Amino acid sequence: MKEYVNNEIMRNRKTIKEDWRELRQIQTDRQLNLERPVMFKQPKEGSKITQLQKEFPNIKQKTLTECIKHRRSLRFYKDQKLTLEEMTYLLWETSRVDAFKPGVTFRTIPTAGATNSMETYVYLTKVEGIDRGLYHYIQDKHQLELLSDSDELEEKVDQALYGQLRGAAVVFFFTATPYRTEYKYAHLSHKMIAMEAGHAGQNVSLAAEVIDCGAVMMAAYIQAYCDELIGIGDDEFVTYVAAVGKKQA
Numbered sequence: 001m002k003e004y005v006n007n008e009i010m011r012n013r014k015t016i017k018e019d020w021r022e023l024r025q026i027q028t029d030r031q032l033n034l035e036r037p038v039m040f041k042q043p044k045e046g047s048k049i050t051q052l053q054k055e056f057p058n059i060k061q062k063t064l065t066e067c068i069k070h071r072r073s074l075r076f077y078k079d080q081k082l083t084l085e086e087m088t089y090l091l092w093e094t095s096r097v098d099a100f101k102p103g104v105t106f107r108t109i110p111t112a113g114a115t116n117s118m119e120t121y122v123y124l125t126k127v128e129g130i131d132r133g134l135y136h137y138i139q140d141k142h143q144l145e146l147l148s149d150s151d152e153l154e155e156k157v158d159q160a161l162y163g164q165l166r167g168a169a170v171v172f173f174f175t176a177t178p179y180r181t182e183y184k185y186a187h188l189s190h191k192m193i194a195m196e197a198g199h200a201g202q203n204v205s206l207a208a209e210v211i212d213c214g215a216v217m218m219a220a221y222i223q224a225y226c227d228e229l230i231g232i233g234d235d236e237f238v239t240y241v242a243a244v245g246k247k248q249a
């Protein structure tokens with residue numbers, strides 16, 4: 001076996017090669033009957049809320065085969081706005097909640113034990129019919145909550161993305177609230193939380209194809225800046241980012 005000078009590598013690897021039998025040796029917070037974590041983050045009192053549409057009459061569907069075939073990371077975009085319907089379609093296919101009951105959430109993406117660790121935020125910069133700004137997607141109500149419409153957003157988002165905004169029309173920030181999963185799966189949660197973000201990334205990438213857009217997924221962002229932008233950090237933090245824009249040809 002290769003000798004590692006840096007033990008950190010081996011320690012971090014353990015996160016993605018857990019032994020599930022360990023779950024039998026501990027008592028999870030759920031087994032201890034501790035208070036169940038909140039399933040969905042709710043808007044702050046007095047926030048500006050936009051209800052989004054749930055039907056998409058102007059979106060011409062493509063086959064899944066076409067979408068998979070044409071998906072490639074896109075880093076240069078046509079200078080064209082998305083319609084509000086197109087942007088909403090991306091959220092609908094990626095982050096919507098279909099059904100829930102206490103402690104169980106069913107979404108368009110699978111989540112570990114239906115624990116739903118994820119929240120979604122969008123930076124809308126080129127979308128018709130909605131103000132430019134940073135929004136929280138209220139997943140159980142299919143609404144957007146305006147978090148900021150500051151003039152400095154463009155620069156701050158670009159800095160947080162390590163200079164990778166590249167004229168995108170919409171940026172998705174997927175975050176994890178780890179305790180939702182840790183409550184049930186303790187230290188075995190973290191690989192699954194990251195995978196959940198991956199599922200969301202794939203859905204947004206394929207949904208982008210349907211509306212003649214492309215997406216690029218990003219992990220090379222500046223963690224502290226992204227979290228500060230959204231106003232999160234410890235109990236919730238960004239795990240994955242997708243930038244989306246219209247294809248040039």
Ligand SMILES: Cc1cc2nc3c(=O)[nH]c(=O)nc-3n(C[C@H](O)[C@H](O)[C@H](O)COP(=O)(O)O)c2cc1C
Binds near residue numbers: 072218221
């Ligand atoms: C987890 C992950 C993180 C990534 N992070 C970035 C990133 O920060 N910036 C970027 O330009 N591309 C990023 N990519 C995109 C990859 O570079 C891209 O998927 C890869 O080059 C293959 O190209 P394709 O997506 O066109 O098939 C990331 C992809 C994945 C799966």
